[in-house]
Amino acid sequence: MAPQEHGDKSKQMNTKEKIILASLDLFNENGERNVTTNHIAAHLGISPGNLYYHFRNKTDIIYEIFLQYQMLVDHYLQAPTGRQLTVEDQFAYLEAVFDGLWSYRFFHRELEHYLESDPRLRDGYQSFTQRCLESICSILERLEKASILKPQSEDDRRTFALNAWLIVTSWMSYLKTAAGSDAHLIRKETLKQGIYQVVSLELPFVNESVLDKVQRLRQAYRPSI
Amino acid sequence: MAPQEHGDKSKQMNTKEKIILASLDLFNENGERNVTTNHIAAHLGISPGNLYYHFRNKTDIIYEIFLQYQMLVDHYLQAPTGRQLTVEDQFAYLEAVFDGLWSYRFFHRELEHYLESDPRLRDGYQSFTQRCLESICSILERLEKASILKPQSEDDRRTFALNAWLIVTSWMSYLKTAAGSDAHLIRKETLKQGIYQVVSLELPFVNESVLDKVQRLRQAYRPSI
Numbered sequence: 001m002a003p004q005e006h007g008d009k010s011k012q013m014n015t016k017e018k019i020i021l022a023s024l025d026l027f028n029e030n031g032e033r034n035v036t037t038n039h040i041a042a043h044l045g046i047s048p049g050n051l052y053y054h055f056r057n058k059t060d061i062i063y064e065i066f067l068q069y070q071m072l073v074d075h076y077l078q079a080p081t082g083r084q085l086t087v088e089d090q091f092a093y094l095e096a097v098f099d100g101l102w103s104y105r106f107f108h109r110e111l112e113h114y115l116e117s118d119p120r121l122r123d124g125y126q127s128f129t130q131r132c133l134e135s136i137c138s139i140l141e142r143l144e145k146a147s148i149l150k151p152q153s154e155d156d157r158r159t160f161a162l163n164a165w166l167i168v169t170s171w172m173s174y175l176k177t178a179a180g181s182d183a184h185l186i187r188k189e190t191l192k193q194g195i196y197q198v199v200s201l202e203l204p205f206v207n208e209s210v211l212d213k214v215q216r217l218r219q220a221y222r223p224s225i
Numbered sequence: 226m227a228p229q230e231h232g233d234k235s236k237q238m239n240t241k242e243k244i245i246l247a248s249l250d251l252f253n254e255n256g257e258r259n260v261t262t263n264h265i266a267a268h269l270g271i272s273p274g275n276l277y278y279h280f281r282n283k284t285d286i287i288y289e290i291f292l293q294y295q296m297l298v299d300h301y302l303q304a305p306t307g308r309q310l311t312v313e314d315q316f317a318y319l320e321a322v323f324d325g326l327w328s329y330r331f332f333h334r335e336l337e338h339y340l341e342s343d344p345r346l347r348d349g350y351q352s353f354t355q356r357c358l359e360s361i362c363s364i365l366e367r368l369e370k371a372s373i374l375k376p377q378s379e380d381d382r383r384t385f386a387l388n389a390w391l392i393v394t395s396w397m398s399y400l401k402t403a404a405g406s407d408a409h410l411i412r413k414e415t416l417k418q419g420i421y422q423v424v425s426l427e428l429p430f431v432n433e434s435v436l437d438k439v440q441r442l443r444q445a446y447r448p449s450i
Contacts, residue, residue, distance in 0.1 A: 111402055112334060129403035159425045163392055165403075166422070170395035177336055178354035178390075197391070200384045204429030 016054045018044055020068065023061045027106035032062070059118050062107075066121055069104045070128045076100060077135035084146040085139070087213050093139065094195045097168060102188045108169060129165070136161035148214075149205045160201065167197050196221040241279045243269055245293065248286045252331035257287070284343050287332075291346055294329045295353045301325065302360035309371040310364070312438050318364065319420045322393060327413045333394060354390070361386035373439075374430045385426065392422050421446040 013021070022044050026035045037058055041051040055061050076096040079085060101108070115122040140157050143149040152160065171194035175186050199218040206214050238246070247269050251260045262283055266276040280286050301321040304310060326333070340347040362382045368374040377385065396419035400411050424443040431439050 109337060112398060115402055125402060126404070156425070159422060162399075163388070163422055163426065166392050166395045166399060167388060170391045170398075173337060173395075174387075174391060177340055177350060179351070197384060197388055200381075201388065201426070 015046065015050065019051060019054055020061065020064050023058075024065055024104065024106075027065075028104075032058070032106050032110060037061075059114075062114055063118060063121050063124075065104065066107065066124060069100065069107060070124070072103075073097065073100050073128075073132060074135075077132060077139065079135075079139055079142050085142045085148065086146070087148055087210050087217065090139075090143060090148070091195070091217050094198060095192070098192045098195060099188075101168065101172060102191050105172060105191075108172060133158070133161050133165060136164060147207055148210050149202060150207060152205065160205075164198050164201055167201070168194060171197065193221050193223040196223060240271065240275065244276060244279055245286065245289050248283075249290055249329065249331075252290075253329075257283070257331050257335060262286075284339075287339055288343060288346050288349075290329065291332065291349060294325065294332060295349070297328075298322065298325050298353075298357060299360075302357060302364065304360075304364055304367050310367045310373065311371070312373055312435050312442065315364075315368060315373070316420070316442050319423060320417070323417045323420060324413075326393065326397060327416050330397060330416075333397060358383070358386045358390060361389060372432055373435050374427060375432060377430065385430075389423050389426055392426070393419060396422065418446050418448040421448060 019040060023035070023040050026040060026043060035058075037051055037055070038048055040061075041048045044051075055064070076093065080089075107114075111125070115125055137154075137157050140149060140152070140160060144151050172186070172191060175190060196218055199214065199221070203211075203214070244265060248260070248265050251265060251268060260283075262276055262280070263273055265286075266273045269276075280289070301318065305314075332339075336350070340350055362379075365374060365377070365382045365385060369376050397411070397416060400415060421443055424439065424446070428436075428439070
């Protein structure tokens with residue numbers, strides 16, 4: 001469920017769903033370390049006891065948020081069947097992936113810490129990554145079949161997919177650390193400048209016939225920093 | 226100062242240098258969160274008061290370690306003058322950069338947290354990154370002049386340098402989270418498999434005359450996972 005839909009859905013949500021959604025908002029806005037289960041309960045106007053009925057602790061809430069995040073990304077990365085992929089499809093994938101990164105932005109920040117504290121999350125995240133890398137490889141193969149990308153070996157496709165993954169998942173941290181952006185000033189639009197970097201990876205493999213179009217669409221994400 | 230040199234140098238070091246070196250070792254081995262200034266003092270067989278005489282707190286020790294790290298990397302990334310670069314030079318740079326990542330591996334893990342707690346470090350790290358990106362651009366330009374890489378625009382060189390930086394700085398975290406390697410089982414050799422990923426970035430730009438050589442040298446870092 002994308003956070004943009006909160007407004008419409010909040011009326012039909014049950015308490016458990018409301019807790020997940022409020023936690024996600026509070027973690028993103030204030031940093032997960034600064035948010036206690038008491039804050040979450042107070043924010044929702046429910047008793048701590050009511051919250052504990054649904055979740056034993058923050059670790060359980062974070063795990064539930066991860067399950068939603070992976071469902072979202074798995075859904076995003078499914079290539080449509082029955083037709084060839086287009087250049088626009090490719091940018092739509094990247095937009096969706098960066099929307100997901102933005103909506104769940106607290107999660108990658110303390111990822112290593114979360115994985116150490118929760119073996120379920122550790123195993124889940126590992127499978128999730130491997131599944132994402134396979135999905136990226138499938139999309140690359142479909143882009144080759146659609147004559148957008150030049151054919152690559154399976155091995156090169158894997159290497160490419162992994163580099164794309166590394167760039168996507170480290171972009172937010174780059175903005176916060178190396179580019180010196182104040183964490184509170186980073187906006188969704190700034191985050192999406194990462195798309196410029198990811199697309200540059202594939203430029204050497206883009207077929208001549210669509211190169212102008214890819215270059216033009218890529219320019220919209222050019223970092224201003 | 227690379228940790229490999231500890232054995233030879235430790236006898237001539239003063240207390241301040243010994244504290245920095247012991248802290249670096251303990252942070253890398255046990256995680257910085259689990260190491261107190263008392264642990265460091267006990268490890269060196271000095272009194273906590275003696276340690277506080279040199280460093281007010283852990284933040285000051287971490288800042289001093291960062292200064293050493295940046296001095297090391299700045300030194301690594303200086304291209305030799307008076308001769309053309311070779312393919313071997315390029316792999317030597319990557320080896321050196323990954324040696325540095327290994328020797329100071331605790332640092333990148335909690336980087337965002339450190340930068341938030343210490344404005345000196347925040348500014349220092351930002352300048353350091355920008356300087357590294359410029360150094361990488363210079364090296365790329367020198368590789369073009371040596372006919373190892375095909376000529377690129379300055380803009381493409383910058384994008385390339387940034388992607389290389391993102392891959393290098395996120396590789397350790399990838400191994401720990403997504404590849405599911407137990408943090409204690411990651412060895413320097415596994416970390417250096419990141420070189421395979423970085424070199425793949427440049428393959429489309431490598432001149433035909435040296436492509437075989439680059440491919441052959443790259444194979445040595447092929448990830449086994």
